[in-house]
Amino acid sequence: MGKPIRVLVAKVGLDGHDRGAKVVAQALKDAGMEVIYTGLRQTPEQVVETALQEDVQVIGISTLSGAHLYLIPPVARLLKEKNASDILLLSGGIIPEEDHAALKEAGVAAIFGPGTSTEDIIAFINNNVS
Amino acid sequence: MSNFDNSLKEKHRQWQISVESKLDKHPEAKSSYATDAGIPIARLYTPLDLTGDYEEQLGFPGEYPFTRGIQPTMYRGRLWTMRQYAGFGSAQETNERFKYLLSLGQTGLSVAFDLPTQIGYDSDHPFAMGEVGKVGVAIDSLEDMETLLDGIPLDKVSTSMTINAPAGILLAMYIAVAEKNGIEPSKLRGTIQNDILKEYIARGTYIFPPEPSMRLITDIFAYCSEHVPNWNTISISGYHIREAGSTAVQEVAFTLANAIAYVQAAIDAGLEVDQVAPRLSFFFNAHLNFFEEIAKFRSARRVWAKIMKERFQAKNPKSMMLRFHTQTAGCTLTAQQPDVNILRVAFQALSAVLGGTQSLHTNSKDEALALPSEEAVTIALRTQQVIGYEIGVTDTVDPLGGSYFIEKLTDDIEAKVWEYLNKIEEKGGAVKAISEGYQQKEIHSSAYQYQKAVESGEKVVIGVNKFQVEEAPPSGLLRVNPKVMDEQKAKLAALRRSRDNTKVESSLAQLRSAAKTGENLMPYILTAVKSYATIGEITGVLKDVFGEYQQRVSL
Numbered sequence: 151m152g153k154p155i156r157v158l159v160a161k162v163g164l165d166g167h168d169r170g171a172k173v174v175a176q177a178l179k180d181a182g183m184e185v186i187y188t189g190l191r192q193t194p195e196q197v198v199e200t201a202l203q204e205d206v207q208v209i210g211i212s213t214l215s216g217a218h219l220y221l222i223p224p225v226a227r228l229l230k231e232k233n234a235s236d237i238l239l240l241s242g243g244i245i246p247e248e249d250h251a252a253l254k255e256a257g258v259a260a261i262f263g264p265g266t267s268t269e270d271i272i273a274f275i276n277n278n279v280s
Numbered sequence: 281m282s283n284f285d286n287s288l289k290e291k292h293r294q295w296q297i298s299v300e301s302k303l304d305k306h307p308e309a310k311s312s313y314a315t316d317a318g319i320p321i322a323r324l325y326t327p328l329d330l331t332g333d334y335e336e337q338l339g340f341p342g343e344y345p346f347t348r349g350i351q352p353t354m355y356r357g358r359l360w361t362m363r364q365y366a367g368f369g370s371a372q373e374t375n376e377r378f379k380y381l382l383s384l385g386q387t388g389l390s391v392a393f394d395l396p397t398q399i400g401y402d403s404d405h406p407f408a409m410g411e412v413g414k415v416g417v418a419i420d421s422l423e424d425m426e427t428l429l430d431g432i433p434l435d436k437v438s439t440s441m442t443i444n445a446p447a448g449i450l451l452a453m454y455i456a457v458a459e460k461n462g463i464e465p466s467k468l469r470g471t472i473q474n475d476i477l478k479e480y481i482a483r484g485t486y487i488f489p490p491e492p493s494m495r496l497i498t499d500i501f502a503y504c505s506e507h508v509p510n511w512n513t514i515s516i517s518g519y520h521i522r523e524a525g526s527t528a529v530q531e532v533a534f535t536l537a538n539a540i541a542y543v544q545a546a547i548d549a550g551l552e553v554d555q556v557a558p559r560l561s562f563f564f565n566a567h568l569n570f571f572e573e574i575a576k577f578r579s580a581r582r583v584w585a586k587i588m589k590e591r592f593q594a595k596n597p598k599s600m601m602l603r604f605h606t607q608t609a610g611c612t613l614t615a616q617q618p619d620v621n622i623l624r625v626a627f628q629a630l631s632a633v634l635g636g637t638q639s640l641h642t643n644s645k646d647e648a649l650a651l652p653s654e655e656a657v658t659i660a661l662r663t664q665q666v667i668g669y670e671i672g673v674t675d676t677v678d679p680l681g682g683s684y685f686i687e688k689l690t691d692d693i694e695a696k697v698w699e700y701l702n703k704i705e706e707k708g709g710a711v712k713a714i715s716e717g718y719q720q721k722e723i724h725s726s727a728y729q730y731q732k733a734v735e736s737g738e739k740v741v742i743g744v745n746k747f748q749v750e751e752a753p754p755s756g757l758l759r760v761n762p763k764v765m766d767e768q769k770a771k772l773a774a775l776r777r778s779r780d781n782t783k784v785e786s787s788l789a790q791l792r793s794a795a796k797t798g799e800n801l802m803p804y805i806l807t808a809v810k811s812y813a814t815i816g817e818i819t820g821v822l823k824d825v826f827g828e829y830q831q832r833v834s835l
Contacts, residue, residue: 164395164411166484169524169611172724173731175835189833190484193407215395216651216760220410246650247753264615264648265744267735 155279156206160188160197162222165215170243174210177268183275194224201229201237207279210271214243219252226257238278242266285328292326299323315572316730317527319692325684332691337582341677343597345585347578347690348678349636350601355674361639362664363440363605367392367417368651369764371427374417378432380654384661388639389432389470390440392416393450398485400446400819403768413764415651416442420772421814425453426460435463439470440515440605440639445487447474448500448802449818452809455508471512471561471605474500477538477710478517480829481719482524487819490711492826496801497542498549501556503802512561514542515605521719522565523611525727528576529693531565533700534710534719536583540701541710543592553592557599566628566635567609573628574680575689577604577635582690583697606632607641613648616743618754621645626663633667634680640664650757717834724835772814779812787811788821795825 159175161168168190175187186204188197201209209229211222222241229235241253242262250261260274313321322329332338339345342352351357364381366389367374378389393416396408402420403412412418419425432439434457443450451472455465476493479486488496497514504513518526518535526534539560546556564580566573584602588594608628613621622645629642642660644652652660668674680686707713714720733739740746787808794804808818 164399164401164407164485165415166395166479168484169727172835173525173728176724176728177731179835185835187833187835189831191407191831215411216414217410244649246757246759265741268731269735 154182154184155208155275156184156186156204157208157210157275158186158188158197158201158204158206159210159212160192160200161190161212162192162194162197162225163213163215163217163220164191165213165217165243166190167214167243168212170214171210171212174212174242174268174271178272178275181272194221194228197225198228198232198234202232202234206237208238208240208275210240210242212243213241213245216244218243218245219249222253222258223256229257238275240271240274242271288326289328292328296323315528315689316567316569317529317572317693317696319529319572319689319696325688327684329684329688337691338681338687344589344600345582346601347582348681350581350603350638352677354636354677355633355668356677359668359674360633360637361388361438362386362661362668363388363390363639363641364657364661365390365392365442365607365641366657367394368415368758369413369417369760370767371417371419371424373761375428375430375432381657381661382432382437384658385665386661388438388440390641391428391442393441393443394418395485397450397815398443398445400487400815400823402772402814402816403765404772405816408765410765412768413760418764418768419450419453419815420768421775421812422453422456422809423771423775423812425450425457429454429457434458434461435467440473441470442473444473444476444479444483444485445493446815446819447472448496448805449809449815451500451508451511452802452806455806456810465508466510468508469510471515472500473517473563474514475517475538477541477714478520478535480714480831481521481534481538482526482723483517483520486829486831488822488826489829490715492822493829494541494545494711495549498546498551499800499802501546501559502549502551502800504559505551505555509559511559513556513559515561515563516542517563519563519565519607521723522567522609524723525611525730526723527726528567528569528572529696530700530719530722530726532576532580532583532693533697533704534723535562535564536580536587536697537701537704537710537713539584540587540591543588544709547592553588553594554596554599557588557592557594558596558601561638562602562604564604564606564632564637565609566606566632568612568624568628570627570631571685571689572693573631574635575686575693577606577632577637578678578681578686579690579694579697580604581636583694583701603638605639605641606635606637608632608643610643610647613643613645614741614743615648615754617749617751618645618649620742621648622659622663625660626667629663630667630673633673636678646754646757649754651760653756653758655756715832717832720832720834775812775814783811784808784813784817788813788817791818792821792825795822
C-alpha cells in the first residue's frame with residue numbers, strides 16, 4: 151500500500167456554509183486520506199500557502215456565496231506561479247452550470263454540485279491522483 | 281392506574297401480539313421506525329401514551345406553559361406574518377423586490393444583507409471582492425439604507441433584518457431613516473437577528489470575540505427597552521444550527537442554551553428579566569419529518585416557559601412566551617428536479633403552522649441553484665396563502681393537540697432537550713461549550729450521519745437517490761448584476777468626498793473612547809451612522825478596541 155493521499159479542504163471568501171466542506175473532509179478521512187481543513191474565510195493566497203506547506207496532492211474548495219469566479223481562478227493561477235499545477239484542484243458548493251466552463255478553463259479538474267455522493271468524490275480523487 | 285387503563289393496556293397487548301403474529305406474512309417496510317432525531321416511533325399510539333397532567337403539560341393557548349400556542353385565539357385572530365427573506369445586488373434593486381413582495385400581499389419585510397455588510401467590510405475592501413451584493417443587499421452607509429427603505433411605510437410595516445455582529449449599526453441606520461421621515465423610534469416594529477452565539481456555532485458571520493459581542497447585545501437590549509420598545513432585540517436562531525446538520529432535538533437544545541446565556545448576560549449587565557425577556561424572539565427551521573417538526577415547536581415553547589419561570593423567576597407571562605419565526609429547510613432543497621421542492625416547502629410550511637409559528641418564510645424552488653427568481657418567490661408566497669386561506673387548518677387552535685402521537689413526541693423531545701441543556705450547563709454554559717467546540721462537534725456528527733444515510737439509500741431523497749431522471753440544466757436563474765460591486769465602490773468614493781469628514785472623525789473618536797469604558801454604545805453608533813460613517817469604519821474602530829474572533833477549527 152502506498153502513502154495516503156493528502157487533501158486540503160478549503161473555504162474561501164466570506165462564506166460561512168461549512169457543512170458540505172466538513173462532511174466531505176470527514177468522508178475523505180474515512181476513505182483513508184489525510185485531510186487538512188482550513189476553516190472559514192481563507193484568501194486564495196492562504197489556501198495555496200497552506201497547500202504547499204502541507205504538501206497536499208489535492209485541494210478541494212467549497213463556496214456557496216456566489217463569489218467562485220473571483221476566488222477560485224486565483225488559486226489556480228497561484229499554483230501555476232509556484233510550479234504546483236500538478237495539485238488536483240476540485241471545487242464544490244453552489245456553482246451554476248454556466249460558470250463550469252470558465253472554472254475548468256482556469257484549471258479546476260472537477261466541480262461537484264449539490265446532491266453529489268461523497269463516494270463519487272473519493273473515486274474521482276483516487277482515479278486522478280497518480 | 282384505573283381499571284379502564286388496565287383493561288386498555290391488556291387489549292393493546294393482545295392487539296400487538298396478534299399483529300406481530302402476522303408480520304411474517306405481511307411484513308412492515310422497515311424493521312424499526314424512528315424520527316430524524318432518532319426518537320423511536322411505535323406502531324400505534326393510544327391514550328396509554330398520555331402520561332402527564334393535562335393542565336400542567338398542555339394547559340390553554342395563551343397561558344403557561346404555552347404548549348398549545350402563545351395566543352388565546354391563534355390564527356383565528358390573525359394569521360402569521362408572511363415574511364419572505366429578500367435582498368440582492370444594490371439597495372435600489374432590493375427596494376424594488378420589497379415593493380413587488382408587498383404588492384403580492386406579503387405582510388412583513390425581511391432583509392438579506394451581503395456578506396461584506398454582515399462581516400463589517402465596506403464594498404471597497406479587498407475581502408469584499410466578488411461578494412458584493414451576492415447573498416444579499418450591499419449596505420455601506422446610511423445613504424444605502426435610505427435607498428433601501430425608500431417609499432416603505434416604516435410606521436406600518438414590520439422589518440426583520442438578518443444581521444448579527446454589526447446588528448447595532450444596521451438598527452441605528454433604520455432608526456435614522458425613520459427619524460428623517462418623521463417617524464418616532466417608539467413606533468418602529470421589527471427584528472434584528474443579533475444572535476452571535478449561533479454564528480460561532482454554525483453560521484460564520486462573527487467579527488468580535490464573545491465577551492465584547494455579548495456586551496454589544498446587552499447594550500442593544502437596554503437601549504431598545506427605553507427607546508425602541510416594540511423592536512424584537514434578538515432572534516435566537518436554531519435555523520442555521522439545523523441547516524448545519526443538527527437534529528431537531530439539538531436545534532431546540534442549542535438554541536435555548538444560547539437564549540439562557542443572553543438572558544443571563546442581560547441580568548449580569550444589571551437589567552431586569554421582565555424588562556428584556558418580552559422582546560426576545562426565536563427562529564426555527566421547518567424540516568422534513570412532519571410530526572417531529574410539529575412536536576418540536578410545541579416542546580420548545582414548553583421548555584422555554586419553564587426556564588423563564590423556574591430558573592429566571594420571570595413574572596410577566598410575556599417573558600415566558602416563545603415567539604418564533606420559521607423558515608423552511610434550505611438544506612432539503614434539491615438541485616435535481618427542482619419543481620419537487622415546491623411540495624417539500626409546502627409540507628414544511630404546514631408543519632410550522634400546525635406548530636404555531638408567528639411568522640414564516642417559505643423557500644423558493646430554485647434555491648439549491650441560485651437566488652430565487654420572481655416566479656419562484658411568488659409560488660413560495662402563494663404556498664403560505666393557500667395554507668392560510670384555503671385549507672382550513674387555521675380554524676381552530678393547535679388542531680393536533682391531543683393526538684396521542686404528537687403529545688408523546690412533544691414529551692420525548694422535551695426530555696432529550698433537557699438532557700442537552702443539563703450537559704451544556706455542566707460545561708459552564710453555552711459560551712464555554714462553544715469555545716470547546718462541543719456544539720460544533722455534535723452538529724458535525726449528525727450532519728455526517730445524515731449524509732451517510734442518504735448515500736446508503738436508508739434516507740430517501742427524491743431525485744437524488746431515488747426516482748432520478750435525466751434532466752437539462754436549469755434555466756431562468758437569477759444572476760446578480762456584476763456591475764453592483766463597481767457601482768457600490770463608486771458610490772462609496774463619492775460619499776467619502778461629499779460628507780463632512782470632520783464630523784465623521786469626531787463621532788468615530790467618541791465611539792472609540794466609549795468602547796473602552798462600560799458605556800452603552802448605541803447612542804455613539806447612532807451618531808456615527810448619522811454622520812455617514814461607513815459600516816467598515818465603525819466596525820474598524822470596534823475591532824481596534826475589541827479584537828477579532830479566531831475560529832476554532834474542529835472536525
